[in-house]
Each structure stands twice: as C-alpha cells, then as structure tokens.
Amino acid sequence: MAAASAVVVLLVAGCGGGGPQSSGGQKLTGDRIVLGVLNDQSGAYSELSGKNSVKAVELAVADFKAKYGDRAVTRNISVETADHQNKPDVANSKAAEMYDRRGVDLILDVPTSSAALKVADVAKEKRKLYFNIGAATTDLTGKSCNRYTFHYAYDTYMLANGTGKSTTEQIGKNWYILYPNYAFGQDMEKSFSTAITQAGGAVVGRDGAPFPNTAGDYSTYLLKAPTLKPKPDVLGTMQAGAELVNVVKQYNEFKLRDKGIGLAVGLMFITDIHSLTPAALAGTTYTDAWYWNFDQRNREFADRFRAETGTRPSFAHAANYSAASQYLEAVQAAGTDDADTVVGGLEGKTVDDVFLRNGKIRAEDHRVVHDAYLAQVKPAAEVTEPWDYVKVLKTIPAAEAFRAPSPDCAL
C-alpha cells in the first residue's frame, strides 16, 4: 500500500515545477477563463464534494453564459478538475500544475484541512486566486491567510459556535465530547469547549479516540458517558464520515438517548444523514451552512442540481456553485482576470445569492460570512420526500455566525 502511494506521489510530484505565468497587460490570460476544481474524487469526501462539485461549477458557468450572452467578458470558459486524494503533498503538486500548466485562474473546493492549507501556500506563491469551500480549519483566515485565498462556506468556529452555543442553551449544559485525535478533531474540541463554556455550559468529560479508528468500536466511550459525574446531557461527537456513522450506530445500540444523553454532531453533511437514515439520527442538532429545502430559492437550485446529478446538493455543492458564480461576476465587472484586480473587486463586497444570504466578503481576512442555520434531524415519520431530512430550527445571522477577524491574519 505504502509503496503504491509512494509511486503515485512520485509521478504526481514530477508534474509540478515551472514558474508563474505573467498576466499583466492583456485583458484575459489566453483570452479565456479556466476554473479548477481540486478535491477528493474517490475517497471519503467524494460524495459530499467530489464530482458533483464539478457539476455545480459547470452549472455556474452555464448560468453565467446564459445571463450575459454576447456581453460576457469571454464565452471561452472551461472547468478543469483533479483528485487530491485528501493528501497534502498531492494537493500541493496538483495545485501548482493547475495554475502553471493548465492555465487555471481560480482553484475551488479543496476539502481536508491539511491539503487546504498547502494549496493556500501555492496560491500565495503563484499569485492566483483560491476559494476554499470544503475545508474546516480557521487557519485559512488566521495564521495562514493570504491575499489570494478566500474561505467560503464554513469553519470550525462556525460549527462550534452554532451547535455548541444553542445546544447548551436549549438541550443541556453538561457535555461529554468525543473527538478523533488529529488536527481537525483537536481543533473542533477546542472550539466547542470554548463555545460551550461561554454559553454557560460545562464539559464534564472529553476523550480523543484513536484516528483512524481501525477497530471501528466506540463502545468504551459510550459506556463511560452515563457514568460521568455530573451525568452529561449531551454527547458531542466530532467524528466525520464513516467514523461518525460508527459512533451514531453504536450510540443507538447503547440507547444513550433513552438514558437522557442527547446527541450533537460537530460536522455533518446531508450525505451522512442519508447513509445513517434519519431514523438513526432523529432529534440530533447540528450547524448547517446551507440546506437545499430551506426556501423556494434553494429548492429551485436543488431541482436543477438533481436534474444534472440525480441527487440533492450538499452545502459544499451549493457553495461551489456560488463561489464560481461570484468569481465570474467579479471578472465580468473588472474586465480582466488579473488576480490582483479581481481581489480588489471582491474585497468588502456584499453578496446575496442562492448560497450566500446576507453574505459579505470580508476585506480584513477574506472570510466570506453569511447566514448559517441550526438544524435538527426530523423523526422518520415526518420525512415526506427523499433527502428532506432536517428542519431548520433557527437562522444564525451572518454577523454572529463567524468569528471576528483574527489578529493572526495580516493581509
């Protein structure tokens, strides 16, 4: 296995290199716009982003062409894609290849925090735009922020602030936090603990489970939860993807809800609810960046998305659509794809589109702030159509949903 990945890495690394292209002088580099979607196309995150993110970006391109027709800055807009396999080194070389050799003007998506941070460095070095959608780390707008990187959909602060605060206020004050013991999990645990304490709650226990959890067993922690003193009201799980599925299956097996311990999930996508079935998660609260059946406008987009892909969009899909659209609009307005000019046009801009409600592209740290939603999974009996699994309990206004610009970030 290790040998096989080493070969892949070598092959991929061989494709990097080459200096940045100069883009001054002309209106559009090569008289065209190239959007690059760099994400996980075969692994754990390929369902919540993956190929359907590419579809979403293609949809945005089609809409842009239809809107501007002959007035468009160019009709020659293409979408390039690459699989970063959630590996930082692969992401690094693929990003360089996209900017240098495939003429990409903007890289989109990039889930997995470690990979996302690498791409931010590449964008800075090549002076090309990068809209991160899929990754959670606040470092993208903190110590690793730069002039060419924008963080679009969500981050760990937003998740912790939404779920941690409102669950503490509405469901219970005492928490037991279970997290996967690596960068993302530790970051989530810290963000949640802060949000819980600030809301007047307490973390009565916290455990870092091995990551990756090869045994797939969380029973030790689930048995421990009811024995803690004081007894926790909420189990907060920071696991993601298949590990989250394991935790929830076993949470149900040990009947913790019947023992008075509710469930709050740190990061959850609609695709996770689909695979666990709403019945297994009924009553669980989490923070969502966007929900397809929230209102008529979202629903119309979701219908078009389903016609293309056969499935409903996750928030990452909608955010990719929105990010590509906003970039194209900015190029249209500037009349050039010169990165510095486009950045100037984006900074401080207020936006309202299908994904961004009350959206604003902050000039201070390039955090894109927008309304977020506290969501709760419906009981199985209330699910009336496929994929309509949650109800939105409340809208968290854009101003409260995200953290204030961090002093660590100097653009």
Place this chain on the structure above:
Amino acid sequence: MTGFLQNTFNGLVSGAFYALLALGLAVIFGMLRVVNFAHGAFYMLGAFGAYVLLSEAGVPFWAALVVMPVALGLLGMALERAVIHRLTRLDPLYNFLLTFGLTLILQDLVKNRYGVQSSPYATPAELSGSLDLGLFDFPTYRVFILGFTVLLCVAVWWVLSRTRVGLVVRAATERPELTRAFGIDVGRWVTPVFGFGIGLAGLAGVLAAPMRAVNPLMGADLIIVVFAVVVIGGLGSIFGSVAAGFGIGLVQAWGEAYLSDFPIVSQTAVFVVMAVVLLWRPAGLFGREEAPA
C-alpha cells in the same frame, strides 16, 4: 467493577470479529501457504451483500447470515480454482500480490456502484434493545455476536479435532508433505478449505453490518490489525488465531478505557504486542517453528 466487566465484554465483542477473520486466514495459510490479503475485501462484501439483499430484495438479516457466507464461500472456491491455485507453486509473494490486486478490484467495483458513503443497515428487530445480564444491561445484538461467534469457534474446533475431515486438515496444515506421504490426497481439501475461510470472512461482514459503517473501505481498515492478530497467534495456528483475536480485542478495550489520556496506546497496542511476541517467540504464541524442509 461493573465498568470493568462491561469493557471486558466489549473487548470480547470486538475480539469476536478479529477471531472470525483470523480463523479464516489461519486455515487458508495453513492449507495453502497463501497470505490472503483479499480477506478484508470479502468481509466488506459480506456486509455489502447483506445491505444489497435487504434493500433491493427485502431479504432479512437471518437469511443473509446464511446466504452470504455460502455465496462468498463458493466465489472463494471459484477464485481458488481459477487463479490462486496456479500460483501456489511459486514464491508466496505472487499470491500476496494477486490477492492484493483482487482487493483493489473488489473495493473499486463496489465503490463504482455504491459510492464511498456508508450504506444504512438496521439491527434486526429481534436483536435490538438490551438484555439484563444480572450485573448490567447490554445491547442484545452484542450478546448475540459474542454467543454466536463462540459457538461457531467451538463447532470449528469440534470438526477439526473430532472428525476425519478435521484430522486430514490439521495434518495437512501442519505437515503437508508428510501427510501426502501417507497417501492422503491433500489437494482435494484445498479448495473447500479456502472457500470455508472466505465464508467466515463473509459471515463476519454480515455480523458487522448492523453495528459498523458499511462502506467499500471497511475491510481495508480492519485487515491490517487482523494480520497482526494472526502473526501473534502463530501463522497457521487455528487455536492461536482465535485466542489472539479475543486477546487483542480485550487489550484494545482496556487500553481505551483505562489509558484514555494516551489514545496512542490502544491504537498501537496490537503492533507493540506483535513486536514483543515476535522477539520472544518468532513463530507466534501458539505457532510451531517450521520444520526444515
């Protein structure tokens, strides 16, 4: 005390999966001298098969528990005849690579059809809820898994130690050349034993479906630990693989419960144990040194 017993019980349940998988690997290695890397993929197929049977044909858990091991066992036999058999005379590395390749093919076929997202599989209604075990309540499904696995291991032990078939398999496992010299046709047992080992992996997969995430990579995550279990027990040792399976389950559960400040401990425990065992008894706890040919 109750907590300790609960954790012990849980360790045994995790261990049951290791034991079932390791047992299959051990008999296959013993009989064929093949390190079957594809074992995890068959475990995954067992779980996926149960999911597909339930969601597309309405076949319940109980039927899947019989159908999937048999179907996978037959598939295993076909594979043994078609490809694995042809490489057994060569360096064992060839079959290792072959089964590794098979793993990738099987995983990607499933991935291609069902995606990487985990698929839902509910606990059968008869086994949901919990049982009062006197000292504490425990999920019925876990009690069932442990009881079922122990019964199965006892049954396998009985077949191996009390029947003529078992005698031949044991003899062929430990001294294949000598067994042949006694005029016993070892070859005719090779294919059924391979199928049996694969069937056990499929069975473990079906048992895992209600309590673990059913996705194409579920076997790949587990198989590395199972290999370590087999090495600890002694390659080819049938009793050793089962004992080491339950033992490692316990070590992991206790490690997680009592050393929770050091998650790295339970994560690496199995490999530390493996290293220590290899230094102390290179053939594994219950393995026997290979007689020089």
